[in-house]
Amino acid sequence: xxxxxxxxxxxxxxxxxxxxxxxxxxxxxxxxxxxxxxxxxxxxxxxxxxxxxxxxxxxxxxxxxxxxxxxxxxxxxxxxxxxxxxxxxxxxxxxxxxxxxxxxxxxxxxxxxxxxxxxxxxxxxxxxxxxxxxxxxxxxxxxxxxxxxxxxxxxxxxxxxxxxxxxxxxxxxxxxxxxxxxxxxxxxxxxxxxxxxxxxxxxxxxxxxxxxxxxxxxxxxxxxxxxxxxxxxxxxxxxxxxxxxxxxxxxxxxxxxxxxxxxxxxxxxxxxxxxxxxxxxxxxxxxxxxxxxxxxxxxxxxxxxxxxxxxxxxxxxxxxxxxxxxxxxxxxxxxxxxxxx
Amino acid sequence: xxxxxxxxxxxxxxxxxxxxxxxxxxxxxxxxxxxxxxxxxxxxxxxxxxxxxxxxxxxxxxxxxxxxxxxxxxxxxxxxxxxxxxxxxxxxxxxxxxxxxxxxxxxxxxxxxxxxxxxxxxxxxxxxxxxxxxxxxxxxxxxxxxxxxxxxxxxxxxxxxxxxxxxxxxxxxxxxxxxxxxxxxxxxxxxxxxxxxxxxxxxxxxxxxxxxxxxxxxxxxxxxxxxxxxxxxxxxxxxxxxxxxxxxxxxxxxxxxxxxxxxxxxxxxxxxxxxxxxxxxxxxxxxxxxxxxxxxxxxxxxxxxxxxxxxxxxxxxxxxxxxxxxxxx
Numbered sequence: 001x002x003x004x005x006x007x008x009x010x011x012x013x014x015x016x017x018x019x020x021x022x023x024x025x026x027x028x029x030x031x032x033x034x035x036x037x038x039x040x041x042x043x044x045x046x047x048x049x050x051x052x053x054x055x056x057x058x059x060x061x062x063x064x065x066x067x068x069x070x071x072x073x074x075x076x077x078x079x080x081x082x083x084x085x086x087x088x089x090x091x092x093x094x095x096x097x098x099x100x101x102x103x104x105x106x107x108x109x110x111x112x113x114x115x116x117x118x119x120x121x122x123x124x125x126x127x128x129x130x131x132x133x134x135x136x137x138x139x140x141x142x143x144x145x146x147x148x149x150x151x152x153x154x155x156x157x158x159x160x161x162x163x164x165x166x167x168x169x170x171x172x173x174x175x176x177x178x179x180x181x182x183x184x185x186x187x188x189x190x191x192x193x194x195x196x197x198x199x200x201x202x203x204x205x206x207x208x209x210x211x212x213x214x215x216x217x218x219x220x221x222x223x224x225x226x227x228x229x230x231x232x233x234x235x236x237x238x239x240x241x242x243x244x245x246x247x248x249x250x251x252x253x254x255x256x257x258x259x260x261x262x263x264x265x266x267x268x269x270x271x272x273x274x275x276x277x278x279x280x281x282x283x284x285x286x287x288x289x290x291x292x293x294x295x296x297x298x299x300x301x302x303x304x305x306x307x308x309x310x311x312x313x314x315x316x317x318x319x320x321x322x323x324x325x326x327x328x329x330x331x332x333x334x335x336x337x338x339x340x341x
Numbered sequence: 342x343x344x345x346x347x348x349x350x351x352x353x354x355x356x357x358x359x360x361x362x363x364x365x366x367x368x369x370x371x372x373x374x375x376x377x378x379x380x381x382x383x384x385x386x387x388x389x390x391x392x393x394x395x396x397x398x399x400x401x402x403x404x405x406x407x408x409x410x411x412x413x414x415x416x417x418x419x420x421x422x423x424x425x426x427x428x429x430x431x432x433x434x435x436x437x438x439x440x441x442x443x444x445x446x447x448x449x450x451x452x453x454x455x456x457x458x459x460x461x462x463x464x465x466x467x468x469x470x471x472x473x474x475x476x477x478x479x480x481x482x483x484x485x486x487x488x489x490x491x492x493x494x495x496x497x498x499x500x501x502x503x504x505x506x507x508x509x510x511x512x513x514x515x516x517x518x519x520x521x522x523x524x525x526x527x528x529x530x531x532x533x534x535x536x537x538x539x540x541x542x543x544x545x546x547x548x549x550x551x552x553x554x555x556x557x558x559x560x561x562x563x564x565x566x567x568x569x570x571x572x573x574x575x576x577x578x579x580x581x582x583x584x585x586x587x588x589x590x591x592x593x594x595x596x597x598x599x600x601x602x603x604x605x606x607x608x609x610x611x612x613x614x615x616x617x618x619x620x621x622x623x624x625x626x627x628x629x630x631x632x633x634x635x636x637x638x639x640x641x642x643x644x645x646x647x648x649x650x651x652x653x654x655x656x657x658x659x660x661x662x663x664x665x666x667x668x669x670x
Contacts, residue, residue: 036628063628065636083631157519162604162621164419164629186420190629193418198521198615199604200487201625208487208600213495213519 028300029056034067034080037166037221038284041103041319042080045312052307055300064166064190071097071287077297079287082166083190084266096290098338099265100305101283101328103313103321106222106250107171108232109280112210113137114152120145122236123178123271123279129156129217130175131182132196137215145236159209159218162199164190170282171219174270188268219280222250223320237279238271249278250322258328265332281322291340298341305336393647400641402634411641417606419626424638426645428606432523432616433646436598437591439527439612440534445584447531448538455539456546457568468543475536483600486529491601494528495520499613515611521603524612529597534587541586545579546572578665585657592650595620619646 039061046057062070064081071079072092080102090097109126111119116137125141128134134141138151161168172188186192200206203224210216210230222245225232234242238256243249256274261267271279288305292298309332313323324332403411407424414425451471455464499518506514514524553571562570573580595618603615604625623639630636 065627065629065631068631082629086631089631155517162599163625164627164631166629189420190631191419191626191635193416193420194605197605198519199617199625201599201604201621205487205600208484209519209521212488212492 027054027056028296029058030077030297030300030304031058031075032067032078032080032286033060033062033070033076034287035064035082035166035284036061037082037105038080038103038321041316041321044315044319045308048312048315049304049307053303055304057304063164065164067287071289077292078289078301080285081287082282082284083169084268084285085287093289095292098288098290098335100286100288100332100335101265101324102286102308103316103323104250104254104269104281104283105166105170105321106245106253106278106281107167107174107219108222108225108230108245109217109219109235110207110210110225110230110232111217112214113154114214116149116151117231118149119231119233120236120242121233123174126235127175127179127182130158130160130195130197131179131185132158154215157209157213157216158194158197159206159213159216160194160197160199161202161206161219163201163205165202166190166282166284167203167219167221168192170268170270171280173268173282174280177271222247226320235279237277238273239275239277241275243276243278245278245280247317247320247322249276250281251325253277253279253281254283254322254328255325258325261328261331265335288339290338293341295341298339302336302339302341305339306333309333393644396640396644396647400637400644402637403641406634407638411638412645415606415608417622419630419632419635419638422632422634424634424641426619426642428608429617429619429622429642430645430649431608432526432602432618433592433620433649435612436523436526436530436602436616436618437588439524440530440591441584441588443528443531444534444538444587448535448583448587449542449580451535451539452543452546453568453572456543457572458564468539471539472536474532475540479533479594479596482529482533482597486525486597486601490529491520491525493520494518494522494525499524502613512610513612515613518613519603519615521601521615522613523602523609523616526598526602526616526618527612529601530591530594533594533597534591537587537590538583541583542576542580545576545583548579549575578661581657581661581664585654585661588653588657589650592646592653593620595624599624619643619649 039059042059046059050056059080064083067076067079067081068085068089070076072089084099085097109121113119121142122145125134125145128141135156137154137156143151169188169190172186172192175182175186176188185195198209200209200218203220206218206220207224207228207230210218220230224230225245232245234244237243252274253272254269256272256277257267257269259273265283265285269282272281286305288301292301309329313329316323403424406422407414411424411426413427414423415427416423416425417428455468459467495518499516499520502514502524503516503518505511549572553575554567557567557571598618599621602618602621604617604621605615606617606622607614609616619642623642626635627639630639
């Protein structure tokens with residue numbers, strides 16, 4: 001009996017080694033960390049890519065800040081962020097770092113005003129509301145934009161994100177571009193000092209405030225607004241048209257920003273030009289090292305980058321992310337050659 | 342802290358014989374066991390020390406830039422790198438105090454009813470239901486708070502408080518209210534700490550020897566006098582312990598508070614105004630904090646929370662000792 005046990009254990013050990021040997025022979029695994037906003041599309045990409053090629057990619061959606069920090073410490077093979085890295089942050093990464101825009105997202109301005117289902121706003125008015133200078137729904141500034149809508153004499157409750165987020169970054173970046181007063185008082189970033197209002201944690205927190213308190217205005221990711229059927233305002237864009245946020249108008253926004261796009265793709269594209277461009281939108285990026293010491297990893301990364309730009313983009317709209325405009329995809333592809341291994 | 346320490350007399354029940362667990366009679370097992378448990382105990386101290394040390398190191402950049410202003414400034418502006426902790430400390434302490442103010446009378450009432458007044462058959466089921474409140478995850482309390490409690494407070498409770506505040510000229514209740522406030526945070530916390538207060542105070546009351554109650558009755562005391570003299574009075578130390586443990590939970594609570602407090606870093610004497618708390622600001626801003634100074638400021642908030650909790654616990658222990666000493670005279 002004893003010898004039988006020994007033989008069995010031995011066989012198991014051999015089998016286990018053989019098994020790991022087989023797996024290691026022809027597949028690499030990559031580790032990444034960062035932004036939470038694109039997590040649904042990234043996890044779909046990594047799943048599909050693993051099915052197609054056998055390369056396993058693990059992604060922890062710990063937030064953009066955490067992603068940048070882990071990439072700086074060298075504990076992950078790539079990072080992901082909703083805001084471009086600053087020059088200071090980039091200087092800390094010894095191998096150098098490249099920004100790859102993956103998808104675009106829009107920020108919808110949602111509202112809960114009894115008796116009103118369609119609302120038009122422009123940048124100045126939105127900034128006025130968030131600065132606390134416009135406090136009533138029947139303020140002349142709002143009424144001037146909404147002919148024929150009966151606006152109630154109701155206090156405006158301003159809702160914003162209390163957690164640091166890429167959504168706040170895009171929204172405040174837009175306000176900074178359209179209002180010098182906003183730029184001087186609050187500025188833009190993932191967490192800012194809000195002049196007025198209450199904070200909700202996450203999209204669901206802000207959406208909860210909007211639906212629970214009559215008279216509330218707030219901003220949520222477009223994907224969240226669509227999925228939860230929240231009514232949102234159309235915003236006057238740079239060309240003077242009122243545009244509703246949709247996947248098409250988000251891609252149009254990215255398209256409108258192309259002319260001024262820097263070579264390294266580090267650009268906040270809010271308030272872009274274009275007839276149908278929705279003005280409050282932004283990219284999310286993968287952060288890739290310029291050189292990889294392990295050639296297998298370097299090859300796996302570049303293969304994946306090619307794959308997402310070719311096949312991945314078409315999956316984006318199913319999950320309510322706006323795909324990159326075709327002309328941009330070509331430019332981003334050219335950057336893959338800069339990754340050395 | 343130990344509620345039964347002063348009340349060892351449990352009606353003369355004999356200790357049961359221990360089952361044989363020792364291996365060998367050399368005494369080695371005893372010594373080994375003593376060392377092992379001591380090691381466990383010191384491990385906790387060591388971990389607390391390491392946590393404090395890490396937080397101290399992480400908060401160095403903010404301390405370097407803000408100095409003591411961190412403790413006195415009310416400004417929190419991550420974009421411009423200005424960090425003051427006052428609104429968070431204020432929100433944490435005031436919301437916890439509101440919670441105690443509501444939960445202590447309720448909790449003690451429930452446990453007095455369950456140990457002294459309720460019919461025997463009712464006691465265990467009701468106690469079980471109250472204690473099950475402790476098993477609900479705090480994020481569930483938070484979502485319940487934002488979707489049910491906050492609107493309820495805005496529509497039904499806050500207007501009454503506003504009217505009351507207006508009539509009595511109290512600065513604590515001023516409208517218009519959004520339902521997201523220090524007060525709502527206090528209410529949700531009070532529900533969350535209720536099981537802690539009830540469970541411990543019930544144990545404390547049950548530890549009061551029945552002879553006390555019988556003596557009071559024999560002297561002709563009414564039910565109320567019996568509870569006051571022979572149950573509440575000898576339980577004071579234990580009750581203080583129960584309250585302090587509940588306060589500890591209220592101070593550190595994160596998810597439920599952040600959902601209903603409004604997350605606005607301001608100091609206002611108006612309890613119906615939105616506020617912020619120390620634990621919420623860390624949970625909210627840490628994951629997307631990009632500048633080193635911001636991360637460091639959040640670490641310093643963590644260190645401060647640890648210090649405040651420690652100080653409150655020390656004060657509580659001193660109170661317990663003082664009361665216990667007085668009682669023994």
